[in-house]
Amino acid sequence: MTETFGIAELAKEFGVTTRTVRFYEDKGLISPTREGQRRVYSPRDRVRLRLIMRGKRLGLTLDEIAELINLYDVDPSEVTQLKQFIGVIHERKTVLEGQKQDIEDILAEMNRLERQCTQLLSQKQNKK
Amino acid sequence: MTETFGIAELAKEFGVTTRTVRFYEDKGLISPTREGQRRVYSPRDRVRLRLIMRGKRLGLTLDEIAELINLYDVDPSEVTQLKQFIGVIHERKTVLEGQKQDIEDILAEMNRLERQCTQLLSQKQNKK
DNA sequence: AGCGAGCTTTACGTTAACGTAAAGTAGCCG
DNA sequence: CGGCTACTTTACGTTAACGTAAAGCTCGCT
Numbered sequence: 001m002t003e004t005f006g007i008a009e010l011a012k013e014f015g016v017t018t019r020t021v022r023f024y025e026d027k028g029l030i031s032p033t034r035e036g037q038r039r040v041y042s043p044r045d046r047v048r049l050r051l052i053m054r055g056k057r058l059g060l061t062l063d064e065i066a067e068l069i070n071l072y073d074v075d076p077s078e079v080t081q082l083k084q085f086i087g088v089i090h091e092r093k094t095v096l097e098g099q100k101q102d103i104e105d106i107l108a109e110m111n112r113l114e115r116q117c118t119q120l121l122s123q124k125q126n127k128k
Numbered sequence: 129m130t131e132t133f134g135i136a137e138l139a140k141e142f143g144v145t146t147r148t149v150r151f152y153e154d155k156g157l158i159s160p161t162r163e164g165q166r167r168v169y170s171p172r173d174r175v176r177l178r179l180i181m182r183g184k185r186l187g188l189t190l191d192e193i194a195e196l197i198n199l200y201d202v203d204p205s206e207v208t209q210l211k212q213f214i215g216v217i218h219e220r221k222t223v224l225e226g227q228k229q230d231i232e233d234i235l236a237e238m239n240r241l242e243r244q245c246t247q248l249l250s251q252k253q254n255k256k
Numbered sequence: 257a258g259c260g261a262g263c264t265t266t267a268c269g270t271t272a273a274c275g276t277a278a279a280g281t282a283g284c285c286g
Numbered sequence: 287c288g289g290c291t292a293c294t295t296t297a298c299g300t301t302a303a304c305g306t307a308a309a310g311c312t313c314g315c316t
Contacts, residue, residue, distance in 0.1 A: 008292075016274095018293085023274060037281070037294055054230050059187010061272070068234075071241065082249050089242050093235065100231045102182050103224050106196075110224070113199065114217050121210050136262075144304095146263085151304060165264055165311070189302070 005041040007032075014049055024052060027062050029069065058099065068092070133169040135160075141174075142181055152180060155190050157197065186227065196220065 011018045024030050025039075030048050032039040048069060055065035067088070074085050139146045152158050153167075158176050160167040176197060183193035195216070202213050 006293085019276085020274065022294095027273095039293085054234070057187075057227060057230055058234075059185075063272090076245070076248055079249065079252055082245050086242060086245050086249075089238050089245075093238050093242075096231050096235055096238070099185060100228060100235075102185055103228045103231070106182070106186075107221065107224055107228075110217050110221050114214060114221075117204070117210050117214050117217075120204055121207065121214075124207055124210075134263090147306085148304065150264095155303095167263085191302090 003043055005046060007039050007041070010041055010046060010049060013046075014053055021049070024049070024062070027066065029062065029066055131171055133174060135167050135169070138169055138174060138177060142177055149177070152177070152190070155194065157190065157194055 007018045007021055011021050021030075022039075025032065029052055030041070030045045032041045032045055034040065051069055052062075052065055055068060060068070071085065071088065074081060076082060135146050135149055139149050149158075150167075153160065157180055158169070158173045160169045160173050162168065179197055180190075180193055183196060188196070199213065199216065202209060204210060
């Protein structure tokens, strides 16, 4: 028998409210089982939550996150599906590489600004 | 005299509506001058718009983007401000490096999935 | 003078992603 | 049994980031 989790437990682990976790269920992002009326989450649900959080850190909408997550559940027996799948992956990769470039640009600028500042600061410190 | 731009011109260039451009002005992100009643945008406004778009691609809110943009306008004469400034830069860098890591993780997975798919696909192609 | 194109302000509408409050249930503890 | 705690459903509220519609200026053309 595999480990299970309660809703409060998972919410705390990921730093969100239980409302949020239920909301993601409404949106079809996770599908916990029930034990009586209570929700019971599997390790798989937990992995999905982790993926959701990662997506959110990147500014994806829940719909986009759903599309990404569901990639893992594609049936690899149909050739047309496989081709579509590869197409989607390509699109996603393009966007992500753009984002990565954006980040590297900003990081470079930040580093430049930082150097400039520390230098200015040490100048002032010395003069005094 | 330096180049100027109309609102429709800039909107088209960045793929947004004029409403959006005016909205950013309301939020204090850009401050075009007026020529009679009409808005006139400088190259500086254009640069800011470019920065805004980059921020949006990274999933930042307009408030966060404003904070970032205003970093460029800090007065470098006050030591306390400089120190604060360096602090903000540090925070930003941490977040960005996290995002970058997220992206690299997903990209790695995408590549794995892609290889797996193309391989599956060529197998099916050969068997037929 | 009339008119259309392009701009303006004003203001109400919309969507996503939850927050928050109300009211009910199920299990355990003294 | 009463009460607490943790969960549940239902439903209305909120914020960000615009969309969209209405009504009015101004310039240039015919």
